[in-house]
Amino acid sequence: MTSRHEIGVEIAVIGGGLVGAAVAYGLIKKGLSVVLLDEGDTAIRASRGNFGLVCAAGKGDKLEDYAPWALQGVHVWAEFARNLIAETGIDLELEQNGGFVFCAGPLALKERIDMMERLKRKSGLDFDVMEPAEIARLMPGVSSNVAGAIFCEIDGAANPLKLLRALHAAISATEGALRREARAERIERTSGGYRITTPAGMVTSEKVVLAAGLGNLGLAKWLGIALPIKPMRGQILVTERYESILKAPSEHVRQTMDGTFLLGGSWEDVGYDTSTTFEVTRDIAAQAVSYFPFLEKVRLMRTWSALRILAPDNAPIYDEIAPGAFLVTCHSGVSLAAIHAGKVASWIADGALPDEAAAFALSRFEPGLKEREIAYG
Numbered sequence: 001m002t003s004r005h006e007i008g009v010e011i012a013v014i015g016g017g018l019v020g021a022a023v024a025y026g027l028i029k030k031g032l033s034v035v036l037l038d039e040g041d042t043a044i045r046a047s048r049g050n051f052g053l054v055c056a057a058g059k060g061d062k063l064e065d066y067a068p069w070a071l072q073g074v075h076v077w078a079e080f081a082r083n084l085i086a087e088t089g090i091d092l093e094l095e096q097n098g099g100f101v102f103c104a105g106p107l108a109l110k111e112r113i114d115m116m117e118r119l120k121r122k123s124g125l126d127f128d129v130m131e132p133a134e135i136a137r138l139m140p141g142v143s144s145n146v147a148g149a150i151f152c153e154i155d156g157a158a159n160p161l162k163l164l165r166a167l168h169a170a171i172s173a174t175e176g177a178l179r180r181e182a183r184a185e186r187i188e189r190t191s192g193g194y195r196i197t198t199p200a201g202m203v204t205s206e207k208v209v210l211a212a213g214l215g216n217l218g219l220a221k222w223l224g225i226a227l228p229i230k231p232m233r234g235q236i237l238v239t240e241r242y243e244s245i246l247k248a249p250s251e252h253v254r255q256t257m258d259g260t261f262l263l264g265g266s267w268e269d270v271g272y273d274t275s276t277t278f279e280v281t282r283d284i285a286a287q288a289v290s291y292f293p294f295l296e297k298v299r300l301m302r303t304w305s306a307l308r309i310l311a312p313d314n315a316p317i318y319d320e321i322a323p324g325a326f327l328v329t330c331h332s333g334v335s336l337a338a339i340h341a342g343k344v345a346s347w348i349a350d351g352a353l354p355d356e357a358a359a360f361a362l363s364r365f366e367p368g369l370k371e372r373e374i375a376y377g
């Protein structure tokens with residue numbers, strides 16, 4: 001560190017959401033000097049508004065290499081959680097008792113089974129197909145009108161707010177490593193690496209990691225790159241507390257450890273609009289009640305919306321977009337937190353992306369994207 005207004009580190013990670021914080025945490029564990037720069041609480045943040053699933057089921061539908069990657073990510077979660085809890089004393093509320101995907105009708109069930117079979121050939125992810133009577137053993141109160149569900153034993157959920165808090169706490173144990181109110185306003189290449197301008201001062205680093213969620217769209221332009229990611233709104237409903245009844249989460253309904261039900265899952269292509277709407281709230285509630293009729297009598301407490309960071313194939317992007325400048329972005333920042341802190345941090349520390357990362361490169365969208373200078377008005 002050079003001065004109060006200018007610091008020098010080996011690696012600057014931009015973006016203190018779940019993705020940047022997981023990568024920064026992993027890099028610090030490897031003994032590197034790291035600063036994590038975050039815009040602060042006014043930012044658009046998926047990390048504070050998500051459903052908290054830790055799951056592999058169904059991932060890779062549009063990019064099959066994502067299926068084994070997501071499975072690895074879920075496999076390493078429990079050990080990652082144990083270490084983070086031991087370091088910070090913050091319980092991440094991880095439960096890996098399996099996860100469900102409900103299918104309302106026979107056609108949806110058949111399509112889902114076909115997809116899961118295809119992905120199993122790629123990743124080996126085991127799953128069961130359950131009828132309502134079997135589902136009810138783990139999920140009492142499930143409607144007998146549900147056609148069936150896919151059940152993956154390895155899946156589960158965690159508390160994403162506690163995960164973010166724990167990562168920030170672990171990073172903050174290294175003095176000066178977490179800088180809030182430090183929006184990266186400009187990134188320049190220098191002879192030794194990068195210079196990043198923030199309102200809190202200048203940061204120079206040998207490497208830089210762009211992990212700022214939708215903020216990456218603006219940051220990548222400094223390096224001449226246009227990213228194919230976009231916001232996708234999701235609304236979530238939370239109910240009052242209820243006796244503990246659901247033993248495993250599903251894509252649309254899960255019960256948290258404190259007893260509330262989270263109902264969710266809208267996918268809305270509405271740009272940066274983060275409002276909640278009556279129509280979507282109504283539809284989410286109706287779908288949840290169709291799966292669990294008893295929810296009709298459970299009071300709704302509040303709703304919120306957040307923006308997913310979505311690539312065209314819903315899969316992560318890992319790439320070195322300029323020498324020593326790494327891009328890390330994904331839609332499933334909870335599920336992939338452990339592997340981001342592990343393997344992805346190791347790749348960045350080593351300074352080279354291995355063959356395993358090739359499937360997640362930007363060039364899968366538009367070959368030559370990296371080589372081309374992109375002009376902006």
Ligand SMILES: Cc1cc2nc3c(=O)[nH]c(=O)nc-3n(C[C@H](O)[C@H](O)[C@H](O)COP(=O)(O)OP(=O)(O)OC[C@H]3O[C@@H](n4cnc5c(N)ncnc54)[C@H](O)[C@@H]3O)c2cc1C
Binds near residue numbers: 040050
């Ligand atoms: C409704 C919904 C449900 C979801 N459910 C799940 C789920 O069940 N399981 C799962 O795994 N994932 C889920 N996700 C996805 C998950 O929330 C995201 O993948 C994850 O939060 C992305 O984290 P991020 O750090 O990339 O982005 P964000 O959380 O958006 O954080 C970006 C950070 O970058 C900072 N930033 C931006 N620009 C700059 C800049 N110029 N300089 C410095 N800092 C900057 C911001 O301050 C912010 O802190 C869900 C998302 C939504 C919206």
